[in-house]
Amino acid sequence: RCQCYCSQSRKNGAPNFGLFFDIDGVIVRGKHILPGAREAFKLLTDKNGKFWVPSVFLTNAGNTLRQYKAKKLSEWLGIQVDPEQVVMSHSPLQMFRQFMDKHVLVSGQGPTLQIAKCLGFTKVSTIDDLRDAFPKLDMVDHERRQAALCAFEKYFPKIDVVLLLGEPVRWETNLQIIIDVLVTNGRPSEAPSVIPFPHIPVLACNMDLLWMAEAPMPRFGHGCFLNCLESLYYKITGYPLKYTTLIGKPSELTYHHSENILQDEAHKLGLPGVKRIYAIGDNPETDIYGANLFNRYLCKKHANALSQKKRVNRQGQEVSEDDDNEKPENINSDLC
Ligand code: G3P
Ligand code: MG
Structure with a gap:
């Protein structure tokens, strides 16, 4: 379907659609590029490897900088991917x-x-x-049970916010220390007399329970880690863990951020903007669900814009102005 659209739009000169590409499970599995990926991107780029269709890579990965991901994508696909075209799960945090x-x-x-x-x-x-700074806190590893060299913790400034970028390597250490910080209002050297609630703000990215790497079966994602954290926090304190924000696909915020970037990409290509977005992904709970949520938002926005434009004709009947050029925005997202 995309191939058909691509060749049609190429003939017409200016595409009025844009693309959101998931990365893991769509372009690569671990470090290995999937068959057909290079060929697919040839359709979207010119002979110099530059995109002629506005495209954004929208991944829930959060373990690297978008510059690095853009470099890897350029190598994998043999095309030119700019860092501005990459939305990592943490990218919307800049807002x-x-x-x-x-x-x-x-x-x-x-x-x-x-x-x-x-x-x-x-x-x-x-x-x-x-x-x-607080060597007494992380005691799961018995080998580490040693006295602190000096009282660093006295000088450690209070933590105000917890930022969860992705699954860590040593889960038990992170689970222990994050909960210590939450139950002490950011001062883990002091045992709390009461558990503070609400706790300090928690900003989290990437709720993927599972994701596709090299293994034949999906792997634990950050969503699994968050699940452990929520469950332990609730068991220990009796309170639910509340996120100040939980971003990455399928959050609407991530799609709004990505749409802005996609429109910028269209403008950079000298196009007036995109009217339709195709979102290509492998995870029904994030890629498909997220695109459908965003589509629902866009349809509502479009419907509201149309109802505001309703006017009364000479016979006193309500009519809507159904002129495509006058619609403030007419964007739909579809799934491929
Ligand atoms: O940690 C990466 C993973 O959760 C999913 O990445 O590219 O499939 O959104 P992606
Ligand atoms: Mg994926």
Whole structure:
């Protein structure tokens, strides 16, 4: 269907549609590119490897910077992918300006500190920083049961926000330390007399329970880690864990952010914008559900815009202005 649209639009000159591409399970499995991916992208790019159809790569991965992902995609596909075309699960966090000057504890995998700083957070500590400053907290590994070299914890500034980027490597350490921070209002050196609730803000990305890597079966994703965290927090405190935001697919916020980027890509190509979005993904609970949610939002927005435009004709009847050119926005998202 896409191939058909592509060749039709190419003949007509200017495509009025755009594409959202999932990465894991659609373009690659782990580090291996899937058959047909390179050929598919040839249809969307010119002989210099530059896109002529507005395209955005929308992944729930959160373990790297989008510059790095763009570089990998360019290598895998043999085309030119710009960092601006990549939306990682954490990318929309740059909109949360109210937290940028707060002291943030970041959990995840890969260059977590660098990712948080690139998003705009200015005061960032990692789980490893806390593990070093508070060696008594992480005691699952009996080998680590040692006295602290000095009382670093006295000088450790209060944590204001917990930022969950993706599944970490040593789950028990992260689960323990995040819960310590939540039940102490950000000061894990002090045993709480009462459990504070609501707890300090928690910003989380990527709710994928499972995702496709090299293994024949899907692997645990960050959603599994969040599930453990929510369940332990509830068992220990009796309170539900509340996210200030939970972004990545299928959240609407992520789709709004991605649509803005897609429209920018269209403008960069000299196009007036996209009227239809095709979202291509492999996970029914995130890619398909998210695209359907966004589609529902767009349909409602379109319906509201039309009803506001209703006017009364000479006979006193209500009529709607059904002129396509006058519609403020006429975007639909479809699934391939
Ligand atoms: O951690 C990556 C994974 O959860 C899914 O990535 O590209 O399929 O959205 P993707
Ligand atoms: Mg996928």
